[in-house]
Amino acid sequence: IPIVGSTGFLASFWDGYKFLTNAPDLIQAGYTQYPDGIFRVASLSHWLVVVSGPKFVKEVGGAPEHVLSFGEGVEDGLPVKQVIGRPIAENPYHQHTIRTSLTRNLHARFPEVRDEIACAFDDVLQLHGSEWKSLPALHTIMAVVARVSNRLFVGLPLCRNQTYLWNNVQFAIDVIRSGHRVALFPDILRPLVAPFISSKDKSFAVALQTLGPLVAGRLAKEDELGPDWPGKPNDLISWLLEDAEGEERTVPALVLRVLSTNFAAIHTSSMAFTQALFDLTTHPEHLLPMREEAERVVATEGWTKAALNSLVKIDSFLRESQRLNGNGSVAMIRKVVAKDGFRFSDGTVLPNGSFVCAAARAIHYDASNYKNAAEFDGFRFARERAEHAATHDLSQEVFKRQMISTAGDFLPFGTGKHACPGRFFAVTELKAMLAHVVINYDLEAEVEGVRPPDDIFGLAMAPNASAKVRFRKRSVL
Numbered sequence: 001i002p003i004v005g006s007t008g009f010l011a012s013f014w015d016g017y018k019f020l021t022n023a024p025d026l027i028q029a030g031y032t033q034y035p036d037g038i039f040r041v042a043s044l045s046h047w048l049v050v051v052s053g054p055k056f057v058k059e060v061g062g063a064p065e066h067v068l069s070f071g072e073g074v075e076d077g078l079p080v081k082q083v084i085g086r087p088i089a090e091n092p093y094h095q096h097t098i099r100t101s102l103t104r105n106l107h108a109r110f111p112e113v114r115d116e117i118a119c120a121f122d123d124v125l126q127l128h129g130s131e132w133k134s135l136p137a138l139h140t141i142m143a144v145v146a147r148v149s150n151r152l153f154v155g156l157p158l159c160r161n162q163t164y165l166w167n168n169v170q171f172a173i174d175v176i177r178s179g180h181r182v183a184l185f186p187d188i189l190r191p192l193v194a195p196f197i198s199s200k201d202k203s204f205a206v207a208l209q210t211l212g213p214l215v216a217g218r219l220a221k222e223d224e225l226g227p228d229w230p231g232k233p234n235d236l237i238s239w240l241l242e243d244a245e246g247e248e249r250t251v252p253a254l255v256l257r258v259l260s261t262n263f264a265a266i267h268t269s270s271m272a273f274t275q276a277l278f279d280l281t282t283h284p285e286h287l288l289p290m291r292e293e294a295e296r297v298v299a300t301e302g303w304t305k306a307a308l309n310s311l312v313k314i315d316s317f318l319r320e321s322q323r324l325n326g327n328g329s330v331a332m333i334r335k336v337v338a339k340d341g342f343r344f345s346d347g348t349v350l351p352n353g354s355f356v357c358a359a360a361r362a363i364h365y366d367a368s369n370y371k372n373a374a375e376f377d378g379f380r381f382a383r384e385r386a387e388h389a390a391t392h393d394l395s396q397e398v399f400k401r402q403m404i405s406t407a408g409d410f411l412p413f414g415t416g417k418h419a420c421p422g423r424f425f426a427v428t429e430l431k432a433m434l435a436h437v438v439i440n441y442d443l444e445a446e447v448e449g450v451r452p453p454d455d456i457f458g459l460a461m462a463p464n465a466s467a468k469v470r471f472r473k474r475s476v477l
């Protein structure tokens with residue numbers, strides 16, 4: 001497999017070190033050199049095989065866990081065992097719960113999610129009169145997303161308990177921060193250094209204190225009345241209890257699951273919404289068309305989950321924002337765990353123990369996948385859907401351009417077997433939040449026309465954590 005970067009033994013170590021800051025450029029260079037191909041780059045601790053074309057992306061996405069492991073791939077860059085907890089890595093049954101029960105209940109729980117969006121923006125933004133207010137975008141959005149997500153996960157009143165909420169937000173931040181640091185150490189040293197770097201035990205203690213009594217109450221009710229007791233709340237705790245077995249049916253185990261689901265939900269969705277705010281304030285011409293759409297849809301269909309299907313421009317805007325500003329220069333990192341390695345359809349074999357991923361960002365910026373690929377065009381997918389609907393029957397192609405759908409050329413949620421199971425909730429939440437924001441607020445960039453640069457660390461790319469956005473409550477509604 002061709003190397004991009006230095007080939008010499010020592011020089012490739014130096015490349016691995018530089019990878020912490022220049023990974024996006026290096027991967028783009030490899031992609032340009034080997035479009036539709038396979039290449040490798042030196043990361044700090046090992047070679048990383050990167051696939052370019054949709055064909056190979058599909059092969060990676062379709063491989064089963066016992067051949068290409070998602071869990072082991074994640075563990076390499078984010079040591080879940082050390083910074084979240086061993087059971088989450090070893091028995092990730094919550095992924096099934098999220099994919100099935102949580103997603104199925106989005107319609108039923110949407111009115112509450114909508115209510116929380118309205119209350120949370122009011123409480124967090126604290127806007128009065130017609131004043132403009134500069135707010136740190138990521139921090140502000142995390143506070144809103146934490147509340148909205150927890151209205152679905154644990155309901156009122158806990159979803160408004162500041163100690164509980166901030167613990168979830170801090171945990172999400174700490175997992176990423178400490179995870180990146182622990183990942184700099186070789187596997188064997190990680191358990192030794194992690195306690196000095198990660199605050200996981202502290203976060204878990206606060207979660208146990210705030211959420212523990214609610215979970216204990218549910219377990220007691222089930223013991224007393226059976227699994228389908230009358231009045232059982234329709235929330236994450238109940239959904240987890242439907243799938244949890246054996247030692248997972250205890251207060252600490254369930255609290256850890258909810259904490260870890262919070263991590264998966266809060267960080268990703270907050271980053272996606274923050275990126276969308278940066279895009280909106282850098283390309284303000286999108287505001288009025290989205291406001292018109294949201295006001296029209298709400299007036300005719302009300303605030304329902306089904307009405308979100310009519311928010312085509314808002315959907316397109318979020319998809320475009322994630323296309324250009326996803327969470328990393330690569331996606332779908334997997335470790336080859338099959339004894340005999342993994343063979344691509346062109347005959348290339350990756351030996352057991354290798355790491356492979358897809359060049360997500362380069363794929364998203366490729367002009368052969370997207371016209372004017374480097375340009376932000378918020379309504380490109382809405383136009384494609386309209387053009388297609390005008391010439392064809394409603395078909396799969398139209399569906400494929402929705403924010404929810406993954407593809408070989410659209411990887412913010414990955415694609416294939418491990419495509420994000422939380423994306424149905426994430427998209428529901430993000431669309432409802434963006435509709436709420438464009439209806440209720442005017443927005444401005446802190447510096448007109450300037451998009452805050454991403455924070456980059458190795459393969460991870462995140463919205464600028466210190467950048468601000470200016471909000472003003474609309475006076476005439």
Ligand code: HEM
Nearest residue numbers: 095264265268269272332412413414415418419420422426
């Ligand atoms: C915009 C928001 C989100 C983004 C961009 C996102 C992105 C991703 C990505 C890229 C993956 C890995 C896919 C792969 O490697 O093939 C993933 C996995 C996962 N996500 Fe999300 N996610 C989001 C929201 C959520 C939410 C809200 C939840 C929970 C309710 C969630 C739960 C999970 C879980 C449990 C996995 C592991 C899946 C598995 O092993 O099969 N995500 N997500």
